[in-house]
């Protein structure tokens with residue numbers, strides 16, 4: 533199944549929107565920082581017109597209904613009466629790991645019994661326990677898994693997803709994983725951004741010679757993924773038990789040499805000095821539970837986004853969460869993502885990530901939504917097309933059956949999304 537041609541897409545008109553959060557006015561100005569993060573650009577009793585997969589106008593319902601073009605073309609326009617509901621830009625989930633086969637239920641139980649992340653990894657659980665199934669799976673099976681996740685995400689309001697490989701860790705299975713993301717993306721009306729995470733963890737075969745594995749990532753995986761246009765980003769898990777800062781720099785340099793942008797899992801388990809990586813202009817540093825004051829100051833002067841994934845802290849049963857207030861108040865651009873993965877964050881719900889951000893990280897509901905939309909778009913370098921509701925941007929919208937946007941993180945654990953519009957295509961969540 534291919535994507536519909538944008539020219540053939542029907543015109544869509546959303547009217548009677550109780551609260552439309554546009555997050556307008558940020559494009560070109562860099563990611564949202566500090567007080568600006570909480571500015572929603574709200575329009576009440578609003579209407580949005582989408583044509584050919586793009587947003588063409590945003591305004592009040594009464595003005596839209598008087599528009600001469602609309603009056604003339606009303607018959608050819610699909611109208612959605614939002615009846616006072618809330619409409620947001622579709623969520624941009626800028627950090628997910630959807631290419632896996634089975635849930636990790638043994639790890640789940642072991643953790644309940646008290647085992648730590650590192651203890652589970654040492655006992656053969658963790659990331660390594662997902663490898664065998666992914667290596668064996670035909671690509672078709674992986675495509676189905678990824679597509680199911682994308683559809684589930686869309687039903688919860690997500691329209692753009694960054695999707696990583698990382699559960700194969702051989703040349704063949706990593707390329708198969710990113711190809712599965714590409715194939716799933718072509719059958720889904722939303723937007724998927726593929727990331728090569730060959731450097732997720734050192735596989736067992738290279739346990740005593742991690743540097744050899746890094747060479748494989750740098751000299752084979754990254755060049756092949758770039759040449760075959762299978763990935764836009766290269767990611768690395770830089771932490772104790774994974775890859776060292778020196779290896780991370782080497783992998784970033786290989787990404788750069790092959791024309792791919794960089795991002796990293798960093799500061800999840802321990803603090804790593806970030807400054808040496810900034811010369812590669814990474815799009816995002818993700819997790820960031822541990823970060824030094826001097827690095828916070830550095831990040832405040834850069835466009836690298838700090839992507840916080842509180843679902844992982846929640847699911848690991850941790851007491852501490854990333855210190856979002858410290859980052860936001862210092863002027864670091866912050867995004868929120870699910871970190872959807874089978875070991876530490878098996879959720880596709882951006883509303884849940886936002887709820888955790890509010891209750892455990894003291895972000896306001898407005899800040900959490902901005903972090904889940906416009907700053908997520910910045911974290912994927914897609915802010916020119918995604919993350920806000922403005923004429924010229926892609927028609928990515930989510931409708932929620934609530935009267936006030938603050939209810940979205942408030943009713944935690946429930947999905948209030950009723951309609952999602954992905955590149956101008958309407959998907960109903962009912």
Ligand SMILES: [Zn+2]
Pocket residue numbers: 627629797871873
């Ligand atoms: Zn992750």
